[in-house]
Amino acid sequence: MAQTLYQKIVGSHTVFRIDEQHVALYADLHIMNEYTSPQAFAGLAEKNLSVRCPEKQMGIVDHVIPTHPVAVDKRTIRIDAAAHQAANFTRNCQKHGIHLFDVTDREQGIEHVVAPEIGLIRPGMVVLCGDSHTTTYGALGALGFGIGTSEVEHVLATQTLVYKVARDMRIHVDGALAEGTTSKDLVLYIISKIGAQGARGYAVEYSGPAIAALTAEARMTLCNMTVEAGARGALIAPDDTTISYVSGRIKDLPQADIVAAAAQWKQLRSDADAAFDVTHRFDASAVAPFVTWGTSPDQAISITDRIPALSSEPLERHNASKALSYMGLDAGEAIDGLAIDHVFIGSCTNARIEDLRAVADVVRGRKVAPSVRAMVVPGSGMVREQAEREGIANTLIEAGFEWRQPGCSMCLAMNDDILQPGQRCASTTNRNFEGRQGRGARTHLMSPAMAAAAALAGRIVDVRKEIKHV
């Protein structure tokens, strides 16, 4: 029977079937951070259980770590509760023999930036993590998705997950992204079209010429944010772009084995006649730079559009009014020209080297507006080092950006990178939820180039016009 790529990966990782809807799904890699794992380790201790496969666990401190620009070996967590949580994580990893990227590790960074860049994510794998943005790995043809802490405990003990198999959705994107638009604009566009629960219950497979043209990192941005449409996974079938990215990063396999594996990776695709429960088609050439105006990622518009009129449906109307009131905006207002206080370039969505290059290209030789505090938090120590080698760090610093150490930082503000009430932020992150970047803070999601342009102008602007000035 014809199968989708998703069905093939689930099939190859089914240890046994539990019932019609559920399988025991095997995890080739399980990634943990300091804040969603402690209660799982405590649960193991309580039940006197061990970790079944310590070598398939990766630990990394990323959510609570401060990003102050001190030397890597001098990094330290000053907030007591966060320091206590990180120290507890170190103890848990040591106790169970789990590889940990700790606070002072050169390769430390955001889990979803580090795992692919060090070659741990490979086509066809199943990768689990107690973090919703684990969907990132679909960019490399690996099925990744977030799990809760009870499930983290289950994976630690059994290396499997009791998993409800999702339905199949295909999102086909024709055409090509125009200059000045990126996969971030594309994903905001798609979420605005299908809604914050448009892919709930589905594993999404992206296809089409616009997807094929994306770099591996741009694909990560796309798959990362697909969870904001509620998706249980996001996949892109491996191609030469994938093979080139992955092959260059695997450290523990001889070249001959990688070549043999690549031949198998090319077979990892949906059968031509595979059936999808739902198919959406979009045209990338219709995508302009996109910006969120509200407090849900689907409340997004093109930079050239105005905030939509309120719905006549009572609950939707109530929700949109509440969002607008929180954001200090009105229906019908333009987003172009809106003054901002802060720019944040970072997160597992947009803090890879290509993102930082895009920012540098916009700001080179120019200055951040005096009214704006702008910070760049690279996705990992490796990204930071590469940006320094390429001269990007200098370009950003000369333009007036803070050049910081890696971590999740102001994406969710679990460290001291936090906005004050009422502050408006142009952010390359993934969630514009109320309070996400700080209580009362107003987040506008956008691409790195758009955030860079906003930093220079002191207001949200169309980067396509800015590029022409360069």
Added chain:
Amino acid sequence: MSRHEIVAGTAAPLPLNNLDTDQIMPKQFLFGIDKSGLARGVLYDLRTDASGSPRQDFVLNQPAYRGARMLITGANFGCGSSREHAVWGLQQAGFEAVIAPSFGEIFYFNALNNRLLLVTLDASIVAALIDLVSDPAKSQLTIDVERQRVVTADGAEYPFDLPARQKRMFVEGLDMIEMTLSDADAIGAYEARHYADHPWMKIDLPKQQRAA
């Protein structure tokens, strides 16, 4: 009847769509290494003003809804972050069930693993229930899990779907790890087969601590 067969009590209306787990349990409550102390974090920014005092206009601060055991809310409740703290906090604050047209996927399974009952009903029925319980005199609901019915104070009954497995998990409280480990041999056999077929998927991270 145990409290896992019948959930009865006050239901509080919370008519908001896409109420995400960042709002259900904000960041400042996520630093623990155990599950305790989360009741005070539930819906914190909605419940309190900037000084931390209760907002009198928020439903859970109104005398009629203090001690509510159920929430009735909009679509996609619990979307966003995977933080299970959202479920633990709701339970610690006394909630035993949430009724909504749909739930975020990760939240749904987190709730199941903690025996927080999630009832999915059509949006039109949820809207009618929100209207109903907005009158404190009619805010008492009963959820009969066995019969899969939400019963209002007026005696109206609304049937809901609950897959057999989910029902068992809620009513009986299954130990999933114990159940899976009883098939440990199957996992071992799978691993041997899987990595023979797909050697590149075999991750073998060194045990040594990474540090400066």
